[in-house]
Amino acid sequence: MQPKAVTRSKQTPFTPAMRAALIGLLVLAMVALQTVAALAKPESLAPLAEKISPSVVNITTSTLVEGRTGPRGIVPEGSPFEDFFREFQDRNRDDEGTPAPRRSSALGSGFVISEDGYVVTNNHVIEGADEIIIEFFSGEELKATVIGTDPNTDIALLKVEATTPLPFVSFGDSDASRVGDWVIAMGNPLGQGFSVSAGIVSARNRALSGTYDDYIQTDAAINRGNSGGPLFNMDGQVIGVNTAILSPNGGSIGIGFSMAANVVTRVVDQLKEFGETRRGWLGVRIQDVTQDVADAMGLDAATGALITDVPDGPAKDAGLLTGDVIMSFDGVDVADTRGLVRQVGNSPVGAGVRVTVLREGKSQTIKVVLGRREDADGAEETPAVEETPEAEPEVKSMMGLTLTPLTDALREALGADEGMTGLAVQEVDEASEAFEKGLRAGDIITEAGQQKIATIANLEERVQAAKDAGRKSLLLLVRRAGDPRFVALSLAE
Missing domain, CATH: 2.30.42.10 (PDZ domain)
Incomplete structure (x- = not known):
């Protein structure tokens, strides 16, 4: 009996077209997975909040203030309540009739940065306080002492004495934070107790009014009472200290500011070491x-x-x-x-x-x-000037300015230093570039083209020298009430 031949099924060849189709299906699948992941709800922030909450504190300050001498400021004069308030205040006067002092309280937030009890908050939270109470997440309360403050960055360092090591948080690198990164703000908004809000970094390197400002802007809800509280990144590190809000009504509208941690750490280190800041x-x-x-x-x-x-x-x-x-x-x-x-x-x-x-x-x-x-700070800054013989008074208009050399009488009238040389601005053409750039009558021009001037002839020489050098404008050093600034004015053809 002849053995049966084994019949093998033919394999379909894997063509380039099939390979391309398979790759296309894989790409579509990956895009679909990414879309699903993007639409999925973010992971809960609860585990992170539970981890870092014990390090955040509420701060209550108490200050003894002088009593009011009358109802003024409480009720309008002539109000039917005026006599009532006056009678009420009379009951709170001492034997000599002096209004009894009263105690004023304020609320804020802060956070612990070491297990031995160092606490960071805003200077404006504790400024002027004669008693500072720190309330911890557990409900325990301890009195705090002020180690040092820095009004320039609105940072204060406090210290509490605890019987056991305290939970604390560390500072992160605020320069590494990016616009769009998630952040968490924690604190005591409006005296409501421990509260958490989330948002993103809206902007960085904001300046408000201070010399050393470096604020992180965030839309995480920050309100009164949040001052001094921490702004956390998603690693539980403090990248900012909540300090201010921009709001027409006093409540959060999504524009809050936190002093960047890289500024705060330098201040805290100096306050801890010296009790004060020491800047170059x-x-x-x-x-x-x-x-x-x-x-x-x-x-x-x-x-x-x-x-x-x-x-x-x-x-x-x-x-x-x-x-x-x-x-x-x-x-x-x-x-x-x-x-x-x-x-x-x-x-x-x-x-x-x-x-x-x-x-x-x-x-x-x-x-x-x-x-x-x-x-x-506060030191008198007097510019060094060269003695130059006083020129004969003359008046000339140029570059939109009516100018005359300084005399002793003009120096006294304008509050200029004795011996200062230059040209006093008598008038400014309101249609001129000089007016547009802020020059006004009473200003004093002491330099032109970075050379001192004492007469109108000196200024004309500097104008011609600038034109000969191919310059389109002339740099003037202008002083107003002693404060100097440079202004560049275009040179007419």
Whole structure:
């Protein structure tokens, strides 16, 4: 018997078209999975909130204030309630008739940064308080003492004495946070107790009004009472201290500001070590280099910080001059005045740093030994001036300005320093570029083209020199009530 032949089924060949179709199906499947993941609900924030909540505290401050002397400010004069309030206040006077002092309370938030009881909050939360009570998540209350404060960044460092180690949180790198990152704000809004709100980083590097401002803007709900509370990233690290809100009605409208953690950590370290801040001080007045100023000075780009005045201090001792443009500080390029101020403030007091400046078109590097900003606050800054013989009074109009040389009478009338030389602005044409750029009658022009001037002839020489050099504008150093600034005015053909 012949064995049966085994019949094998034919294999269908795997053609390039089939391969392309398969790849297309796989791509569609991956896109579908990504879409489903994007539409899925985010993971709950509850585990993170439970982990970090014990480190967040409520802060109650108490201050003894003088009693009112009358009903003024409480009820309108002539109101039928005026006698009632006066009788009520009379019951609260001492034997000599002096209004009895009363105790005022305020609420805020904070967070623990070490197991031995250091607490961070806002300075405005505890400012002027004679008693500070810290309430923990567990309900326990402890009195706190102030280690140090920094009004410039609105940061305060407190300390409590606990019998057991306290739960605490760590600071994160606020510079690593990106616009769009998720954040959590925690605190005591409107005195309602521990509360959590979530949002995103709306913007970074915001400046409000302070010299050292570096705020993170967020839409996480922040209200009164949240001040001093932490802003967390999704790793449970503090990247900001909730400080302020922008609101027409006093409530959250989704624009809140937290002082960046990288600023706070430096302040906290100094408060812990010294009980005060110790910031570097260069000792110059500066302004941003705008495009018209850059054109007038012949600079390639509108960058750096233009020195408008050099009072007595480290910069003057080192040889920096008015009109120098600071291009780099301690090896870091200077983009604008804000960046320079922050970098100088973060530098150690007494450090010798190299400052690169542009002076008359040439680069120079000068070593400056920094002073201490806090020691310089309130110090009188008097610009150095050269004695120049007083010119015969004359009046001339040019560049939209009516000018006359300074006399002793004008110096006294304008509050100028004795011996200051320059041209006083008598009138400004309101249709001129000078008026548009803020020059007004009473201003004093002390330099033109970065050269001191004392007469109208000096100014005319600087105008002609600028034209001969192909410049389209002339840089003027203008002083108003002692405050200097540079203004670039276009030169007429």
